[in-house]
Amino acid sequence: xxxxxxxxxxxxxxxxxxxxxxxxxxxxxxxxxxxxxxxxxxxxxxxxxxxxxxxxxxxxxxxxxxxxxxxxxxxxxxxxxxxxxxxxxxxxxxxxxxxxxxxxxxxxxxxxxxxxxxxxxxxxxxxxxxxxxxxxxxxxxxxxxxxxxxxxxxxxxxxxxxxxxxxxxxxxxxxxxxxxxxxxxxxxxxxxxxxxxxxxxxxxxxxxxxxxxxxxxxxxxxxxxxxxxxxxxxxxxxxxxxxxxxxxxxxxxxxxxxxxxxxxxxxxxxxxxxxxxxxxxxxxxxxxxxxxxxxxxxxxxxxxxxxxxxxxxxxxxxxxxxxxxxxxxxxxxxxxxxxxxxxxxxxxxxxxxxxxxxxxxxxxxxxxxxxxxxxxxxxxxxxxxxxxxxxxxxxxxxxxxxxxxxx
Numbered sequence: 149x150x151x152x153x154x155x156x157x158x159x160x161x162x163x164x165x166x167x168x169x170x171x172x173x174x175x176x177x178x179x180x181x182x183x184x185x186x187x188x189x190x191x192x193x194x195x196x197x198x199x200x201x202x203x204x205x206x207x208x209x210x211x212x213x214x215x216x217x218x219x220x221x222x223x224x225x226x227x228x229x230x231x232x233x234x235x236x237x238x239x240x241x242x243x244x245x246x247x248x249x250x251x252x253x254x255x256x257x258x259x260x261x262x263x264x265x266x267x268x269x270x271x272x273x274x275x276x277x278x279x280x281x282x283x284x285x286x287x288x289x290x291x292x293x294x295x296x297x298x299x300x301x302x303x304x305x306x307x308x309x310x311x312x313x314x315x316x317x318x319x320x321x322x323x324x325x326x327x328x329x330x331x332x333x334x335x336x337x338x339x340x341x342x343x344x345x346x347x348x349x350x351x352x353x354x355x356x357x358x359x360x361x362x363x364x365x366x367x368x369x370x371x372x373x374x375x376x377x378x379x380x381x382x383x384x385x386x387x388x389x390x391x392x393x394x395x396x397x398x399x400x401x402x403x404x405x406x407x408x409x410x411x412x413x414x415x416x417x418x419x420x421x422x423x424x425x426x427x428x429x430x431x432x433x434x435x436x437x438x439x440x441x442x443x444x445x446x447x448x449x450x451x452x453x454x455x456x457x458x459x460x461x462x463x464x465x466x467x468x469x470x471x472x473x474x475x476x477x478x479x480x481x482x483x484x485x486x487x488x489x490x491x492x493x494x495x496x497x498x499x500x501x502x503x504x505x506x507x508x509x510x511x512x513x514x515x516x517x518x519x520x521x522x523x524x525x526x527x528x529x530x531x532x533x534x535x536x537x538x539x540x541x542x543x544x545x546x547x548x549x550x551x552x553x554x555x
Contacts, residue, residue, distance in 0.1 A: 171289050174347050178285050182306035184335045185245040185278045188252035190313030193394050193415045195256045197402040211517030213268050218510025220272030229280035229499030230365045236349040244278025245336040253329035279503050284495030285350045287487045300426045300480035307423040314412035372496050378545035379482050379501050385539040386475050387509035392516050392532050400525045421469040425477025433481045439548040442478040446536045449475035453533035
């Protein structure tokens with residue numbers, strides 16, 4: 149057993165403590181927290197068409213709600229990632245899902261745009277607090293050879309929560325009204341003390357030598373970004389496509405006469421597509437390497453996007469499903485590659501490759517909304533379909549030619 153694995157596995161009396169603090173169960177609990185945190189992720193996508201109608205918002209203003217979430221990820225995640233790599237306790241991954249759920253549950257319970265923005269900020273802050281420490285925690289606990297698979301399951305369980313999100317949102321609203329969404333805070337509130345008990349520490353205490361060698365935030369961020377910018381750019385492209393398609397298709401369905409269930413089903417279908425390719429992609433990466441796996445996932449997503457834009461009805465929606473499946477299959481492969489490139493800054497690497505790119509992609513929903521206002525939803529989807537090609541020049545970067553890091 150490694151030092152980090154044995155850190156919390158020592159006996160203080162009581163088999164339950166040792167059972168819960170075994171490395172594989174701590175990984176499972178962190179992944180479960182990811183699922184609960186992301187269980188609130190699709191509330192806005194599912195309910196936004198109706199929030200827009202209730203508040204009388206333009207498409208551009210509706211898209212701006214996501215910008216607040218993006219701002220918190222852009223500003224907070226790198227700082228949070230830096231802090232997480234220097235603290236031992238998983239405080240942020242404990243309180244993050246609670247704040248995320250509170251903000252998401254209150255979004256449709258407001259009667260003003262200002263309050264909607266405020267609760268979007270609380271939602272964004274909670275999500276920004278959880279993700280760097282969650283991703284980094286998996287890296288600190290998992291054995292190196294199992295890291296891609298551990299991160300794949302971490303992402304799958306998180307996205308599994310997102311899959312359930314529209315179903316939970318629609319079910320709670322149908323049974324109890326919008327205030328019923330507050331009942332869905334229960335899982336986050338119940339998991340918080342279990343995490344605190346099971347994972348008192350994520351990593352060993354830093355030595356004095358490590359503290360002396362530690363760089364400040366801005367220097368650390370600059371060093372990590374200089375190494376990981378190609379992966380961050382590819383992740384930004386991936387997340388922008390995912391966010392825009394999830395934003396646009398429900399709006400199109402409702403604009404064409406669809407109802408709340410139709411909107412929720414489309415979000416559910418797209419979210420399902422985002423997890424189905426992850427485990428196969430990690431297996432493919434072991435055979436052909438991470439670089440080729442990420443590259444071909446981007447190419448396939450472009451091909452499916454072109455087909456989706458040329459077809460109509462459920463054939464088009466099926467192609468959008470495969471767009472998301474293709475492009476999101478590279479997420480755990482890219483995350484593992486990033487952590488291997490900067491193993492001493494795992495949470496920061498997650499913040500740069502996952503959190504920062506996700507936050508920036510949310511910012512793209514405002515220009516996306518403006519394009520809809522000017523040119524319509526179908527023409528906007530046509531433009532977005534060419535985004536996978538934007539990522540291809542980044543595969544010329546040095547990190548993709550380093551065979552050791554690219555496996």
